[in-house]
Amino acid sequence: MRVSIETTSNLERRLTVGVPAERVDVEVDLRLQKASQKARLPGFRPGKVPMKVMRQRFGAGIRQEVVGEVVNESFREAIIQEKLRPAGQPSIEPRNLEQGKELQYVATFEVFPEVDLADMQGFAVEKLVAEVTEDDIDRMIAELRKQKGTWEVVERAAALADKVNIDYVGTREGEEFEGGSAQGSDLELGSGRMIPGFEDGIVGMAAGEERTLQLSFPEDYHNEDLKGAAVEFRITLHSVQQQVPAEMNDAFFAEYGVEEGGEAQFRREIAKNMARELKNSLESKIKQQVMDAVLEAHNTLDVPRALVGQEVSAMRSQMFQQYGGMPNQDLDLESLLPDSMFAENAERRVKLGLILAEYIEKHGLKADGDKVRAAVEEMASTYEDPQEVIDYYYSNRQQLSAVESKVLEDQVVEKLLESANISEKACGFQEAVNR
Secondary structure, X not given: OEEEEEEOOOOEEEEEEEEOHHHHHHHHHHHHHHHHOOOOOOOOOOOOOOHHHHHHHHHHHHHHHHHHHHHHHHHHHHHHHOOOOEEEEEEEEEEEOOOOOOEEEEEEEXXXXXXXXXXXXXXXXXXXXXXXXXXXXXXXXXXXXXXXXEEEEOOOOOOOOOEEEEEEEEEEOOEEEEEEEXXXXXXXXXXXXXXXXXXXHHOOOOOOOEEEEEEEOOOOOOOHHXXXXXXXXXXXXXXXXXXXXXXXXXXXXXHOOOOOOHHHHHHHXXXXXXXXXXXXXXXXXXXXXXXXXXXXXXXXXOOOHHHHHHHHHHHHHHHHHHOOOOOOOOOOHHHHOOHHHOHHHHHHHHHHHHHHHHHHHHHOOOOOHHHHHHHHHHXXXXXXXXXXXXXXXXXXXXXXXXXXXXXXHHHHHHXXXXXXXXXXXXXXXXXHHXX
């Protein structure tokens, strides 16, 4: 087999391969002979069809099949011979497929980059230090009571955090504009659902009152026709409701899985969940900083377009399924969710994957079994029957592999932090989880 290689860019390679004609022709003859033993053609006894007739009837199809297989096999042999690591499938350009002549083709593909690990000594990491206080628990419980609360009509002027029922008509230069009117619309004041000034302008109105607001759409509004436009809204208020938080009773506690122990047990469960959220948030923020530093230290690393494309496709499918999408052959996902939505994150993921893989191999890291078990148990602790969840993970190789991959990634972060310059910053719970 004849092989020549050309470097067409940093990561792209072009292989020109020539395969002796005998390799194809001999295999074609063997398959024709084998097929002739079972062939049934009019005018011939079974197994007695002449090779000339077999070649006329089936030769082209069998040759095409053999050529495809030989191209695949010889490509694998060529990349092993040349010590290449293709990233993605090659583009095959046939050069000569004639019978009796050397089979020739050109394969163009990208290769994995050589990752030269940078010195990460002394990179900066800010570690937030926070704890869950009784005030944090009180605020969380107040929010939960609000979520489970009810709305009651009140006979007073509207205030922020109230819910109002309104009619409104929006006009621009005296003409109504599309999407600017509604009847019987519920609106929570302070939600930020409407353009600036709209909700504040309703504060102080009472049921039955009308008011006209002179407002302007933001300059960055999504509708090009209304960006920065001066408009007028005529508002009629029908009712004002204030929220009544849910009572702290056994029925309320049961909504959150607390069947016994009353308020004290409920607070303990809330504190436990908040502590878990805080821990995960603090770890995530440190991990994000480490990954950003890794990328910055390797910012000149090129990544194969083929791998980025595969990641884009995976992210697009994941997003579609996340929002309840079902497979549909008629649906053009690439138009609905274009590559540009995912390209930057996809390239980041691919680059990080290549760097971390090299780091793992260089340092001989493997997922720690105890840490994997701890991670599974932590996930299982949020379910009614933790042991059932643990058993599920350890009986499902794919699910367990996903946990092992995350644990291994966390171990890389831990090892990189050994050489980091870490500073601490005290903060509150809300800043830690929302920052």
